[in-house]
Amino acid sequence: MSVDLQTRVSFRLLGRSILAFTLTPERPVVEWFRELDQRVLSSFGFFTNRPLILDLTSITPNKAEALEIIARIEERNLRLMAVEGVAPEWLPHRLAPLPKSFSSVPAPDITKMPWDENPPTGAPPDSLAASQSCTTLLIEEQVRSGQTIIFPEGDVTIVGSVASGAEIIAGGSIHIYGTLRGRAFAGNNGNTKARIFCSKFDAEILVIDGLYKTADDFDHQLIGYPVQARLNQDVMNIEAM
Amino acid sequence: MAKVLVVTSGKGGVGKTTSTAALGAALAQNGKNVVVVDFDVGLRNLDLVMGAERRVVYDLVNVAHGNAKLHQALIRDKRLENLCLLPASQTRDKDALSEKGVARIIKELRTQFDWIICDSPAGIERGAILAMRHADAAVIITNPEVSSVRDSDRIIGLLDSKTERAERGERVEKHLLITRFDQARAGRGEMLKVEDVLDILSVPLLGIIPESEQVLRASNLGQPITLANPMSAPARAYSDAARRLLGDEVAMNVPIERFNLLNRIFGGRAA
Numbered sequence: 007m008s009v010d011l012q013t014r015v016s017f018r019l020l021g022r023s024i025l026a027f028t029l030t031p032e033r034p035v036v037e038w039f040r041e042l043d044q045r046v047l048s049s050f051g052f053f054t055n056r057p058l059i060l061d062l063t064s065i066t067p068n069k070a071e072a073l074e075i076i077a078r079i080e081e082r083n084l085r086l087m088a089v090e091g092v093a094p095e096w097l098p099h100r101l102a103p104l105p106k107s108f109s110s111v112p113a114p115d116i117t118k119m120p121w122d123e124n125p126p127t128g129a130p131p132d133s134l135a136a137s138q139s140c141t142t143l144l145i146e147e148q149v150r151s152g153q154t155i156i157f158p159e160g161d162v163t164i165v166g167s168v169a170s171g172a173e174i175i176a177g178g179s180i181h182i183y184g185t186l187r188g189r190a191f192a193g194n195n196g197n198t199k200a201r202i203f204c205s206k207f208d209a210e211i212l213v214i215d216g217l218y219k220t221a222d223d224f225d226h227q228l229i230g231y232p233v234q235a236r237l238n239q240d241v242m243n244i245e246a247m
Numbered sequence: 248m249a250k251v252l253v254v255t256s257g258k259g260g261v262g263k264t265t266s267t268a269a270l271g272a273a274l275a276q277n278g279k280n281v282v283v284v285d286f287d288v289g290l291r292n293l294d295l296v297m298g299a300e301r302r303v304v305y306d307l308v309n310v311a312h313g314n315a316k317l318h319q320a321l322i323r324d325k326r327l328e329n330l331c332l333l334p335a336s337q338t339r340d341k342d343a344l345s346e347k348g349v350a351r352i353i354k355e356l357r358t359q360f361d362w363i364i365c366d367s368p369a370g371i372e373r374g375a376i377l378a379m380r381h382a383d384a385a386v387i388i389t390n391p392e393v394s395s396v397r398d399s400d401r402i403i404g405l406l407d408s409k410t411e412r413a414e415r416g417e418r419v420e421k422h423l424l425i426t427r428f429d430q431a432r433a434g435r436g437e438m439l440k441v442e443d444v445l446d447i448l449s450v451p452l453l454g455i456i457p458e459s460e461q462v463l464r465a466s467n468l469g470q471p472i473t474l475a476n477p478m479s480a481p482a483r484a485y486s487d488a489a490r491r492l493l494g495d496e497v498a499m500n501v502p503i504e505r506f507n508l509l510n511r512i513f514g515g516r517a518a
Contacts, residue, residue, distance in 0.1 A: 148449055150404030151397050152371075169400045169447065187447070 025156055025175055025194075026057040026087055031075060033065050039078060046082065048220060052211065053084055063091030072096055141178075149174065149188070158195055170210065179203070189213070198237050203247070207233040217242050249357040252364045252492070253382040255406075257398030259369030261390045262426035265462055265472070267366040268296040269482070270386065272471035273489030275330035279361040282321065282331040284352075286378035287368040288344055291335035297324065298469025299332050308336040311348025317355050326474055331360070341374035353381040371401060376409050383412065384420040384492075386453060390427045391438040396447055399423075403450060422453035424488060429458045430501060454488030455501045456481050 031038045046053055060079060062072060072092045079086060089101045141160030149155060151171035155162060162176040167184035174180050175191040179201045182190070186204035193200025193215040200214055207228055211220050212235050219235075219242050232247045254267045264287075271283040285293035288308060294300045299322045305315035310333075317333075324330040333356075336343065356363045367378035379385065385406050389399045406419045413419065425444060432438045445452060456462075457480050465475035473482045473489075487497045 147407075148403075150407070151400040153404050167447070167449070170397055171401070185446070 026059050028059045028061050029079065029084075030061045030063075031065055035065070035071075035075065043082070046084075048222070052220075055085060057087040058084055060086055060089045061091055062089065067092065069093075069096045076101065143176075148184070151188070167206075168204075176200070192235075193237075200237075202235040203233075205232045207231055207244075212242065212244065214242055219244070249360055250362055250384060251353060251357070251382050252362060252384045252386060253367055253379040253406075254364060254386045254388060255367035255375060255379055255402050256369065256388040256395070257371060257375075257402040258390075258395045261388050261395050262456070262462075263369070263388050264292045264296055264366055265466060266386065266388055266424060266426060266456070266485070267293060267364055268471035269473045269485040270489050270492070271362070271364050272324075272327065272330060273473040273486045274362050274364075274492065275324070275327045276473065276486075277489060277493060278329070279493075280329045280359070281362045281364065282333055282356055282360045283364045283366060284333040284356070285335035285366050286344075286374060287366060288335045288374060289337065289340045290368065291337050293366050294322075294332060294334045295469060296466050296471065297322075297332050299324070299334070300469070303334045306334045306336040307352070308339050308343045310352055311344055313348075317352065341368065341372070341377075344374070344377055346377065346380070349377050349380065371405060375402070376405065379406055379410050379419075381411055382406070382419055384422065386422045386424050386492075387448070387450060388424050388426055389444060389448070391425055391433060391441070391444055393439065396439065396444055400448055403448065421450045422492070423448055423450040424453045424456065426456040427458045428455050428501060452499065453491055454484050455499070456484045456488075457501055 029042070058079075060076065062075070067075065069092075072089070073096070076086065076089060076097075086101060089097055094102065143155070143157040143160070143162045145155060145162065145164045146166065148166040149164060149168045149172040151169040154173040154175065155164075156175045158175075158177040160176070161178040161181065162174055163181040163183075164174065165183045168174060168182055168186050168188040168190070170187040172188035173191070174182075174189070175194055177195040177200075178193065178197060180190045180192045180203065182202075182204035184204070185206035186202075186209045188209065189211045190202045190204075190209060191213040192202045196215055198215045202212055202214065208230065209221065209224070211218055214235060214237050217237060217240060224244065228244060228246055233244055234247050235242055235244045237243075254263050254270070256263050264285075267283050271281050275281040283293060283297065284307065285291050286307070287293070291306075294303055302322050305320035307320070309315040310317050310320045320333055322332045322334065324332065333352075353363065365378045365382065368374040387399050387402060389395050403421065406421065407413050410419050423445070425441060428441070429438060433440055441452070441455060459479065459481045461476055461479040462472050462481050465472040468475060472479065473485050476482055477486070484501070490497050
């Protein structure tokens with residue numbers, strides 16, 4: 007047998023982005039946990055293996071409270087990836103605070119790197135304006151079971167169907183020219199104006215700006231028809247088109 | 248120009264091995280030089296369906312590791328001289344296959360055969376990925392039921408991302424073969440309809456193989472159904488599918504057992 011001594015020509019360092027959901031407990035915490043339990047129950051499997059970030063900034067707990075909240079979340083088999091808003095030394099090592107680039111401060115505008123000699127002028131767009139700009143991701147094929155499309159920058163348009171077990175996550179609206187059988191998350195950057203459109207509705211879950219409806223909540227008369235989903239205050243409306 | 252075809256499904260027990268043997272034999276009957284390769288290392292079955300289980304000396308893993316030459320491991324079929332089998336190992340597991348070894352074997356097979364048909368293991372792990380890695384075309388085996396269809400959808404996604412062709416920005420040619428189709432049960436709504444399966448997967452249909460005890464009988468005798476009982480409904484469906492793979496235009500219908508047809512006429516049962 008020969009030993010392969012071929013030299014490597016390049017070293018690949020690939021960027022990878024994941025989407026984590028943020029839990030933001032509110033006082034009274036007991037009440038908040040009750041609501042969390044309802045959500046977990048009503049969307050069976052949704053939180054399984056999803057990385058979650060616990061943001062305690064708004065309730066400013068003391069150390070004992072913070073640890074209690076973490077323990078209660080973990081005993082529900084939810085997978086915490088990091089905790090924000092408390093002193094780092096309180097936390098168990100595995101829940102280290104997020105590195106800077108992950109935290110919820112707006113990401114630096116990539117067109118204005120420090121080494122860039124001629125940074126573009128003009129005020130950077132705020133997040134809402136950015137998500138309303140005309141950035142669109144166009145996908146001209148079926149999205150298959152197990153695939154996830156993540157496009158925080160704007161709208162996603164799919165010319166084809168989205169299979170059961172597939173996910174579309176968009177900062178803006180989602181347009182599906184085919185059957186939506188999987189999951190759609192629109193307005194993921196806090197865009198309440200985002201909508202979800204599909205030419206044939208058979209979804210597993212619809213989410214707009216964190217508010218969601220599961221298949222159990224859908225009006226069954228709409229299944230199979232073209233629909234749009236949008237937010238009206240804090241209520242998601244799904245309408246035939 | 249040699250063509251590498253992977254027979255895959257995601258879900259187990261839907262008929263990958265049976266279909267590999269039947270399509271392989273049918274292509275060989277059409278005069279092509281065919282090798283069927285069993286990638287199910289650890290749970291090999293293709294040798295049984297091909298009736299060659301007592302003739303296995305060296306296997307895919309031996310060749311991949313360089314412990315045997317390819318020609319030592321290839322088993323020539325006793326019925327069709329242009330049909331060969333490259334068996335899997337029963338004693339090793341799927342980690343025993345190296346990506347480099349598989350690449351070398353496929354390259355060598357391409358010089359000797361017109362069709363290289365890879366029988367994929369179930370699942371979406373390493374074994375299944377290795378089996379599809381070098382494919383030019385894929386036959387996706389689906390039963391008309393929701394779990395099988397969703398698993399097939401997952402596999403199609405992998406064909407579009409994990410294969411060599413996908414990495415080069417090309418596409419793997421895909422064909423859908425619906426197996427274990429029961430017209431009566433589909434008519435009663437107990438199975439997904441063919442058009443529903445096609446709507447969900449949107450892959451061109453290669454054929455519909457009716458559910459038949461003939462298939463099981465042939466497998467137990469160690470014969471591909473297309474050789475064991477060429478006039479049976481499943482054998483005719485596989486032969487038509489093989490001709491479509493060769494580029495022939497063959498009208499699509501679901502062959503039914505002649506016996507059942509009479510039953511249906513005289514039994515008065517609507518299909």
